[in-house]
Amino acid sequence: MTDRIEHLDEGTIHAWLDGALSPDESERVESHARSCPECAALVAEARGLVAASSRILASLDAVPAGVLPGRDSSTDQLAALRARRRAATRVWWRDRRFVAAASLVLVAGVSSVVWRNSGNESPQAMESASIADSAAPTGVPVAPPALTVEALQPQRDPAPVRVAARQGDSAPANAKAAAVGPVTTAAELTAESRVARDAGQGLDAANAARREATVGAAVATSQVQAIDSTKALSRADSAFARKVQQQVQTPPTPPRIIPEQQQGAARPAAPAPTPLAARTRNEADAPSAGAGLRFARANPMAVGCYRLTVLTPGEAQRAVALRDTVQLIDEPIAERSDPSWLRGRTIGARDTSLAWRMVDPEIVELRAMPASPVDLLRFRALPIGTPPPNVDGLTGVRAALAVRVNCR
Amino acid sequence: MRDDELERLFKTYHAPLVRYLTRRLGDRDWAEEVAQEVFLRALRQDSLTSERSWLFAVATNLVRDEARRSARQRQHLMVLAEQERDTVVEMPPTTAERAHEQALARQALESLAERDRLALLMREEGLNYEEIAAALELSVGSVGTTLARARRKLAETYEALQAGETRRAAGGGDHD
Numbered sequence: 027m028t029d030r031i032e033h034l035d036e037g038t039i040h041a042w043l044d045g046a047l048s049p050d051e052s053e054r055v056e057s058h059a060r061s062c063p064e065c066a067a068l069v070a071e072a073r074g075l076v077a078a079s080s081r082i083l084a085s086l087d088a089v090p091a092g093v094l095p096g097r098d099s100s101t102d103q104l105a106a107l108r109a110r111r112r113a114a115t116r117v118w119w120r121d122r123r124f125v126a127a128a129s130l131v132l133v134a135g136v137s138s139v140v141w142r143n144s145g146n147e148s149p150q151a152m153e154s155a156s157i158a159d160s161a162a163p164t165g166v167p168v169a170p171p172a173l174t175v176e177a178l179q180p181q182r183d184p185a186p187v188r189v190a191a192r193q194g195d196s197a198p199a200n201a202k203a204a205a206v207g208p209v210t211t212a213a214e215l216t217a218e219s220r221v222a223r224d225a226g227q228g229l230d231a232a233n234a235a236r237r238e239a240t241v242g243a244a245v246a247t248s249q250v251q252a253i254d255s256t257k258a259l260s261r262a263d264s265a266f267a268r269k270v271q272q273q274v275q276t277p278p279t280p281p282r283i284i285p286e287q288q289q290g291a292a293r294p295a296a297p298a299p300t301p302l303a304a305r306t307r308n309e310a311d312a313p314s315a316g317a318g319l320r321f322a323r324a325n326p327m328a329v330g331c332y333r334l335t336v337l338t339p340g341e342a343q344r345a346v347a348l349r350d351t352v353q354l355i356d357e358p359i360a361e362r363s364d365p366s367w368l369r370g371r372t373i374g375a376r377d378t379s380l381a382w383r384m385v386d387p388e389i390v391e392l393r394a395m396p397a398s399p400v401d402l403l404r405f406r407a408l409p410i411g412t413p414p415p416n417v418d419g420l421t422g423v424r425a426a427l428a429v430r431v432n433c434r
Numbered sequence: 435m436r437d438d439e440l441e442r443l444f445k446t447y448h449a450p451l452v453r454y455l456t457r458r459l460g461d462r463d464w465a466e467e468v469a470q471e472v473f474l475r476a477l478r479q480d481s482l483t484s485e486r487s488w489l490f491a492v493a494t495n496l497v498r499d500e501a502r503r504s505a506r507q508r509q510h511l512m513v514l515a516e517q518e519r520d521t522v523v524e525m526p527p528t529t530a531e532r533a534h535e536q537a538l539a540r541q542a543l544e545s546l547a548e549r550d551r552l553a554l555l556m557r558e559e560g561l562n563y564e565e566i567a568a569a570l571e572l573s574v575g576s577v578g579t580t581l582a583r584a585r586r587k588l589a590e591t592y593e594a595l596q597a598g599e600t601r602r603a604a605g606g607g608d609h610d
Contacts, residue, residue, distance in 0.1 A: 036586075037579030046563040046578065072582070078589040083558055085539045086457045088532060103466065104444050107473050108437070 034058060034065045039072045328382075328390055329356045331373065331433040334405055352392065353433055354382050373433075435477050443476060447489050450559040454490065457555050458497055460540055468496050487565035490556055494569060538599075542592040550584035557581055 034055060041047050042055045059066045331353045351373040359367050359381055370380035370392060382392045391404050435443075448469060455465035472493045482488050543551060549570060556566050563577040572580065 035579075036582035037576070039578075040582040040585070041563065041578030044557065044563065044578070044581065046574075072585075075582075075585040075589050078592075079554060079585040080558060082539045082542060082588055082592050083457055083555070085532065085535045086460070086543065087453060088536065089456055089460065089462045100444075100448055103448060103470065104441065107440070107444065107470060107477075110470075110474060111440070111477055 033062065034068060036068070036072065039065075039069055040076070043069075043072055043076055328384055329354050331431050332405070333431050351431060352380060352382075354390065435479060435481070439481075440473070440477060443482075443485065443489075444473060447486060448473070451489060451493055454555050454559050455493055455497065457543070457558075458552070468493060471496055484565065484568060486561060487568040490559070490561060490565070491569040494552055538592060538595045541595055542588050545591045546584055546587050550580055550587065553577060553580045554584040554588065 038047070038051075038055060042052055047055065059069050331351055333351050353371050353373055355369045355371070357369040358365055359369050366383045367381045368383060370382040372378045372380065378394060380392055380394060382390055385391050385404070389404055451469045451472060452462070452465050455468050456462045459465050459468070472489055475492055476482060476485075476489060479488075546554070549572070552570055553566050553572070556569060561569070563574050566572065566577050567574040
């Protein structure tokens with residue numbers, strides 16, 4: 027009795043050619059092809075298609091990579107990867123700067139000292155608009171920090187406030203506020219949580235707040251960033267994220283300011299970012315509090331030269347004109363106490379000194395030295411295909427696109 | 435993940451990932467950026483089972499999201515990048531010819547359905563049928579048919595493009 031085997035279909039033939047069939051199935055295919063001329067012809071054609079496809083696809087490999095120089099070797103890439111990894115290993119919630127940011131929010135809520143000292147008139151809460159384009163204060167802030175609205179309560183009544191700060195570990199921290207320094211209402215952050223204790227107690231209000239204002243911005247920024255990056259998750263990532271979510275009960279949120287009269291009232295915290303912003307997820311694509319500062323010194327990929335095209339309309343930059351080439355250098359600036367600022371310069375007719383840092387893995391913040399709000403510029407060194415940032419509603423910040431060029 | 439694990443993973447998979455992404459995106463810089471992102475995510479995992487499948491799946495998903503964004507915005511950045519390429523030296527004839535073949539290949543590849551295209555590119559990097567099925571959420575049994583279809587479409591489209599150009603080069607509507 028002879029087995030009548032069906033003629034071979036294309037899928038089976040290709041699977042056989044690709045070695046994907048079991049030994050039994052392979053044997054059946056081979057023996058059928060031996061005895062059936064039509065199927066043998068199909069197999070021959072399939073072989074031709076396999077070879078042709080490989081050849082055609084191989085011609086796609088010789089793509090020039092001239093836009094971003096300095097990335098030609100795999101060793102460099104591995105080194106860069108290691109550097110990024112080292113940059114992200116610090117646990118954010120124990121970071122002094124995060125706790126200082128908690129203090130900042132407290133101060134911002136209770137008084138207008140920060141605004142006043144920095145020359146800003148109105149203590150408005152600024153919503154963090156889009157990923158990196160909210161005006162964020164820096165070493166010398168002139169704009170209010172970009173904190174989520176819920177976190178910032180303009181305080182008219184100079185009463186002491188109770189701060190409920192939610193940290194990375196599950197236990198919420200309760201902080202008490204007391205008067206401090208030259209301000210009408212002062213804040214002293216004493217937190218029961220281990221985090222706050224690590225960071226020390228008390229608050230050097232104005233200066234510390236100003237310096238750390240950026241972290242508050244980074245928190246808000248990172249929340250938005252974290253949400254965005256979740257879209258790019260693979261299923262494996264999602265599974266991991268769920269695991270993380272279980273481990274970390276309270277994702278980082280800026281501390282909320284609750285007037286003492288409302289102590290007991292259950293006020294929901296600022297909308298929790300996705301669990302990916304939690305402390306265990308401290309890699310490049312989901313920065314958490316302090317991440318903006320964390321990356322500044324350790325992202326070697328940002329160092330180099332860029333040609334900038336300023337995106338936002340308005341007056342031209344005094345320090346960085348359209349189509350200037352700027353060079354970002356991996357050196358700290360002695361004049362600034364904040365170590366996240368690094369040295370830069372423009373190349374060309376005006377050799378201007380600049381200061382730069384990363385506010386998130388992609389976005390460089392650039393300003394002239396000495397710092398001036400008008401010259402604050404943010405840009406992304408973007409790979410092709412990334413959309414330009416949303417520049418609507420920026421105040422005091424200019425946005426630009428940067429294309430990497432050779433340093434001359 | 436330990437550093438030596440990372441190194442092993444990197445050394446094993448970085449080149450194929452970059453090649454896969456370069457073929458898919460047509461841009462090596464972009465491909466390398468995405469590859470970096472893939473490894474950064476891998477770092478976060480304690481360990482990877484089916485690591486090749488996982489890496490290619492993550493890479494694919496990252497690319498999918500990029501591709502969804504506005505084409506117009508992409509062009510804006512392309513323009514900027516092109517301006518920077520002004521300093522590239524003139525291409526010698528053989529290179530020009532190769533660039534031309536590449537353009538045809540790209541066109542032919544773009545003519546494929548996305549899933550077919552991705553399956554084929556993964557197969558070219560050595561992923562077996564189980565890995566491809568896992569990465570693209572296909573049944574293992576359908577991978578063969580997918581690849582068969584993809585290869586045929588690619589080869590036939592490429593030939594058609596070449597033939598079309600030869601016809602045009604031969605002058606007008608002169609067919610023999």
